[in-house]
Amino acid sequence: MANPAGGADIPVEVNDPAAAQFASRLRKVARERRKWAAREGVACYRLYDADVPEYACAIDLYEGAAEAEGELYAHVAEYAPPKSVDPEQAHARFEDVLALVPVVLGIPPEHVFSKSRLRAKGGGQYRDAGGRRFVTHTSEDGLICEIDLGGYLDTGIFLDHRVTREMVGKMAAGKRFLNLFAYTGVATLHAAAGGAKETTTVDLSQTYLDWAARNLAANGFAFEVVDKPNRRDRTDGGSARGRRGGAANKLVRADVTRWIAEARRRHERYDLIFVDPPTFSNSKAMGRRTWDVQRDHVELLVGVSRLLADGGVAVFSCNLRTFKPDLEELARCGVELEDITAQTIPHDFERNLRIHKCYLVRRK
Structure with a gap:
């Protein structure tokens, strides 16, 4: 195997000679993608997405930030093979991928993290095959973002939504911003950095809400945690870098659909809303209810539209590749x-234009 740093070739033992095709493709794409990323100032991006069908995985590259400045990490997510593929053969090919990635990319093997996408029982969610947490930082548009490369299937930042978050940041100046199904709050970072008048970040998961709090603090944004309307539980003031701006940034733990109903009763209004729901959820915190974006999107978007101030707009995104909005019913409800x-499809995801759907939502 050619040494990316020059010098003598590096021997790599593989199970299948066809792995050379994978290595060649990865090397070619990485060369182009790294030049693009340097030119555009992008620090974390996709390199490979099952480009060679026999090697079915996604490979993302993360440049370190903050304490990890100068480091490089690769995140390799294996796709569950179809039933037509022998599981042992698929496993052998994935072993070849993990042997080749550090050599081709010139990354220390301990900086390569692997996950397996396994279909969960009884639902449309994926679960990962487990792993130890590895928390570090990367950046997006100069904003520091905490990532966990080892403990979760998703690292804390959805790379395919990069352009969407940048758009939100540009739209946010002077606006009252609401982030629903907020995950780790990276869209909130963009809105706050873009000059939002105030931000409200809502998610059901305490784990992700705490993560969002750390992201805000790492970038010097003060915030408050609110567990009930008009009640402030805790106030945290930025980081050692100092407090940025005077905007109020609120973090709210709540079931989003129930919170929307309550916010409507309180006559709350927002100028800009970002809503990126999961495809499916049967979280225990939801009780007996489940969430399905195809089934439930009309109710969600009607509720979101009622929270918009005059002239306000919502950005709605989802990752269900077969998603079809019920335009007729939405129009009937004034949406x-x-x-x-x-x-909104970034350059590094152009091979798969179905990676997500994105819409602007307005109230008629």
Whole structure:
């Protein structure tokens, strides 16, 4: 195997000679992608997404930030093979991938993290095959973002939504911003950095809400944690870098659909809303209810539209590749949808234009 740093070739033992095709493809894409990332100032991006069908995985590269400045990490997620593929053969090929990635990319083997996408029982969610946490930091548009490369299937930042978050940041100046199904709050970071008048971040998971709090603090944004309307539980003031701006940034732990209903009763209004729900959820915290974005999107978007101030707009994104909005029912409820998906697909995801759907939502 050619040494990316020059010098003598590096021997790599593989199970299948066809792995050379995978290595060649990864080397070619990495060369182009790294030049693009340096030119565009992108610090974390996709390198490979099952480009060679026999090697079915996604490979993302993360440049370190903060305490990890100068480090490089690779995150390799194996796709569950179809039933037509022998499991042992699929396992052998994935072993070859993990042997080749550090050599081709010139990354220390201990900086390569692997996950397996396994279909969970009884639902549409994926679960990972487990792993130890490895918490570090990367950046997006100069914002420091905490990532966990080892403990979760998703690292804490959805790379395919990079352009969408940048758009939100540009739209946020002077606005009252609401982030629903907020995950680790990276969209909130963009809104706060973009000059939002105030931000509200809502998620059911305490784990992710705490993660969002650390992201805000790492970037010097003060925030408050609110567990009930008009009640402030805790106030945290930025980081050692000092407090940025005077905006109020609220973190709320709540079931999003129930919170929307309560916010409507309180007559809350927002100028800009970002809503990126999961495809499916049967979280225990939801009780007996389940969430399905295809089944439930009309109710969700009607509720979101009622929280918009005059002239306000919501950005709705989802990752269900077969998603079809019920435009007729939404129109009947006074909701207008504008498909902007083509504008939100990053260069590093252009091989798969179905990676997500994205819409602007307005109230008629």
